[in-house]
Amino acid sequence: MNSSAKPRNARGLLGLFKNPMRRWAWLFVGPMVISFGIGFVWPFFQGIYLSFCKFRTISKATFIGFGNYAKALSDPTFIHAFWYSALFAVVSLVLINVLAFAVAYVLTQGIKGSNLFRTVFFMPNLIGGIVLGYIWSMIFDGILSRFGSSILLESKYGFWGLIILMCWQQVGYMMIIYIAGLQAVPEDMLEAARIDGANRRQILFRVTIPNVMPSITICTFLSLTNGFKLFDQNLALTGGQPFVIQEGGTVIKTTEMLALNIYNTFYGSGSASPGVAQAKAVLFFILVAGLGLAQLGFTRRKEVQQ
Amino acid sequence: MKKALSLMLALVMVLCLGIGAYAADDKGSVYWLNFKPELDETLQQLAKTYTEKTGVQVKVVTAASGTYKQTLTSEMDKGKDAPTLFVIGNQAGVKEWGEYALDLTGTAIADELNTDAYNLYDEEGKLVSIGYCYECYGIIVNPDLIEKAGHSMDEIKNFEGLKAVAEDIHARAAELGFDAFSSSDMDGSSSWRFTGHMANLEYFYEERDAGGWTECPAELSGAYMENFKNLYDLCINNSLTAPTDLATGGHDAEAEFKDGKAAFFVNGSWEYAAVSEAVPNATMIPYYCGVEGEEKAGLNCGTENCWAVNSEVSEANQKATIDFMVWLVTDPDASAAMVEQLGIMPYKSAVESSNGFLNDAAKYTADGCYVMDWATNYQPNVDDYRAALVSALNQYNADQSEANWEQVKTAFVDGWAVQYKAANAD
Numbered sequence: 001m002n003s004s005a006k007p008r009n010a011r012g013l014l015g016l017f018k019n020p021m022r023r024w025a026w027l028f029v030g031p032m033v034i035s036f037g038i039g040f041v042w043p044f045f046q047g048i049y050l051s052f053c054k055f056r057t058i059s060k061a062t063f064i065g066f067g068n069y070a071k072a073l074s075d076p077t078f079i080h081a082f083w084y085s086a087l088f089a090v091v092s093l094v095l096i097n098v099l100a101f102a103v104a105y106v107l108t109q110g111i112k113g114s115n116l117f118r119t120v121f122f123m124p125n126l127i128g129g130i131v132l133g134y135i136w137s138m139i140f141d142g143i144l145s146r147f148g149s150s151i152l153l154e155s156k157y158g159f160w161g162l163i164i165l166m167c168w169q170q171v172g173y174m175m176i177i178y179i180a181g182l183q184a185v186p187e188d189m190l191e192a193a194r195i196d197g198a199n200r201r202q203i204l205f206r207v208t209i210p211n212v213m214p215s216i217t218i219c220t221f222l223s224l225t226n227g228f229k230l231f232d233q234n235l236a237l238t239g240g241q242p243f244v245i246q247e248g249g250t251v252i253k254t255t256e257m258l259a260l261n262i263y264n265t266f267y268g269s270g271s272a273s274p275g276v277a278q279a280k281a282v283l284f285f286i287l288v289a290g291l292g293l294a295q296l297g298f299t300r301r302k303e304v305q306q
Numbered sequence: 307m308k309k310a311l312s313l314m315l316a317l318v319m320v321l322c323l324g325i326g327a328y329a330a331d332d333k334g335s336v337y338w339l340n341f342k343p344e345l346d347e348t349l350q351q352l353a354k355t356y357t358e359k360t361g362v363q364v365k366v367v368t369a370a371s372g373t374y375k376q377t378l379t380s381e382m383d384k385g386k387d388a389p390t391l392f393v394i395g396n397q398a399g400v401k402e403w404g405e406y407a408l409d410l411t412g413t414a415i416a417d418e419l420n421t422d423a424y425n426l427y428d429e430e431g432k433l434v435s436i437g438y439c440y441e442c443y444g445i446i447v448n449p450d451l452i453e454k455a456g457h458s459m460d461e462i463k464n465f466e467g468l469k470a471v472a473e474d475i476h477a478r479a480a481e482l483g484f485d486a487f488s489s490s491d492m493d494g495s496s497s498w499r500f501t502g503h504m505a506n507l508e509y510f511y512e513e514r515d516a517g518g519w520t521e522c523p524a525e526l527s528g529a530y531m532e533n534f535k536n537l538y539d540l541c542i543n544n545s546l547t548a549p550t551d552l553a554t555g556g557h558d559a560e561a562e563f564k565d566g567k568a569a570f571f572v573n574g575s576w577e578y579a580a581v582s583e584a585v586p587n588a589t590m591i592p593y594y595c596g597v598e599g600e601e602k603a604g605l606n607c608g609t610e611n612c613w614a615v616n617s618e619v620s621e622a623n624q625k626a627t628i629d630f631m632v633w634l635v636t637d638p639d640a641s642a643a644m645v646e647q648l649g650i651m652p653y654k655s656a657v658e659s660s661n662g663f664l665n666d667a668a669k670y671t672a673d674g675c676y677v678m679d680w681a682t683n684y685q686p687n688v689d690d691y692r693a694a695l696v697s698a699l700n701q702y703n704a705d706q707s708e709a710n711w712e713q714v715k716t717a718f719v720d721g722w723a724v725q726y727k728a729a730n731a732d
Contacts, residue, residue, distance in 0.1 A: 249720025
């Protein structure tokens with residue numbers, strides 16, 4: 001911190017008017033505040049309002065109270081999508097982070113061509129989710145069709161298919177974060193551990209991992225929320241297939257996750273559906289935000305001060 | 307330098323505001339949210355011509371394939387700038403968007419129609435939307451290949467005839483160098499040929515037994531499921547592609563037919579331009595499926611292309627829109643351009659069709675055959691209903707067991723009732 005910062009801060013709000021540079025602050029902050037307001041704050045609150053309404057176009061909404069929430073919570077497909085997303089998020093969280101950390105660890109050991117490997121591992125991130133979904137559906141079916149099956153025929157193929165796809169896409173991204181974390185582990189600490197006679201395993205678990213806890217926090221946060229929010233890949237890879245067609249004709253889309261369920265509800269059935277989808281979206285936000293914050297709080301406590 | 311830059315920025319801002327505030331005069335303007343991507347080029351051209359002639363602004367925006375509902379939902383929210391002309395193509399659409407549609411009864415454009423067959427009404431009898439073209443579907447056949455296989459088109463007058471020819475061709479496919487049916491992929495780009503079109507034979511015969519439907523029935527009886535199975539089985543089991551390989555698609559059925567690798571191709575009249583180039587003798591036959599008296603069946607004729615005028619925009623814009631519609635169907639050049647793309651338009655003054663398949667349809671009718679109308683348009687909650695059917699058909703394609711067919715039946719018949727309830731819940 002620069003030493004002159006303190007007295008300037010002390011002048012507080014008054015400085016805003018006295019300092020000609022600060023007088024123009026609104027010019028720089030203003031556009032951002034306005035676009036954030038238009039693009040996020042306003043739609044966010046309007047979305048919450050709409051979840052209490054019956055509407056087709058949002059300018060013609062009628063307030064109906066909690067009806068949409070009751071319908072959303074009594075919808076078996078929504079409950080199924082919730083548990084399915086939860087299972088997916090947990091499995092993908094563990095796999096992505098373990099793999100990403102392993103790759104990052106290997107690539108910080110100074111092996112030849114590390115930079116090339118990093119680039120290659122990172123590249124899947126640059127491809128859009130829809131494209132990936134279709135490409136992988138062809139890859140999986142190329143294999144499964146030899147056994148007379150398809151990714152669209154068995155829920156377990158759909159589940160593991162999506163896990164493989166997401167690992168393939170996300171491992172490279174998390175790897176970059178872990179590499180940054182690993183490179184920041186103080187060399188003197190590692191050296192001290194070695195001199196004290198710690199073996200590689202002990203160094204990894206007692207020194208390195210506690211030191212990269214900030215990276216672990218951010219990576220688990222990202223992969224947990226990504227897992228819950230997943231949409232494009234889900235839509236393109238299986239689109240919810242296979243369905244279980246129950247007695248009486250109702251349908252459970254076995255591989256449909258929360259976001260896709262909300263989307264399908266919105267453009268689905270009846271005059272009430274947009275409102276119900278909106279209510280689901282609000283519940284979805286509360287869930288993802290709550291989980292994300294809880295997880296951040298939990299892993300933060302494990303971080304060490306350097 | 308900095309001053310110049312900020313001056314430029316300010317100018318740009320003022321210009322933007324100026325353009326935004328530029329208001330149209332009281333001539334009204336037209337904004338057509340178009341549903342058919344293949345029609346876009348023609349429409350842009352026609353819009354330009356119309357503006358030159360009359361000075362009325364015409365804007366045509368085409369929604370990307372398969373996203374009409376999404377685009378319409380957001381565009382309709384623009385109040386005064388919402389589309390003045392849009393598409394309500396089936397009964398589900400009438401339920402969703404009917405209240406945004408102007409009653410077209412007695413308007414200038416309604417007076418130009420030569421049939422009421424393709425119009426959609428709501429429960430109160432309001433004329434919600436009117437057909438601007440119609441199409442037909444059935445089984446496209448390459449008669450040259452049929453003859454090459456030692457058969458003749460005259461043998462195919464009912465399901466037995468079709469089955470005999472198709473199975474014979476499939477059995478000798480290696481020797482002949484072509485197969486009976488082109489691939490019936492179940493991915494999004496192709497499954498509608500079965501869940502939307504072929505399914506129509508079941509609905510149609512049920513509808514005929516009921517003396518015609520005027521609104522979506524709450525449930526189906528499934529009386530003709532066996533007939534649907536007849537034709538569907540024939541189609542997947544006598545094809546270039548094994549039924550187990552259909553789920554994620556990736557085969558080009560149109561190319562297979564055009565390249566002479568398959569004699570039959572389940573599709574509709576919109577394929578005429580593409581198909582007739584390679585197979586000039588291509589013709590279309592009805593869905594023969596083993597129903598009594600089907601020797602008198604015709605093609606499936608109907609439409610999902612119906613114009614609706616937005617009731618929420620200004621009267622000047624509504625009038626401008628209807629004037630534009632009338633021009634499209636009465637002006638010789640405009641209607642010729644439209645018919646070339648659309649095949650046929652059900653209007654008194656529009657030019658005649660040059661589409662071979664639509665002419666086939668007219669010939670069947672002239673011969674006293676019954677038209678199989680598009681009962682499919684009543685499918686409740688159509689996307690969800692079809693998605694469930696696709697999933698069930700995928701299971702059945704992989705393993706054609708009794709149990710799996712029961713699932714297809716459940717999705718087909720009970721699924722209808724479930725989706726009907728969902729679509730009509732408040």
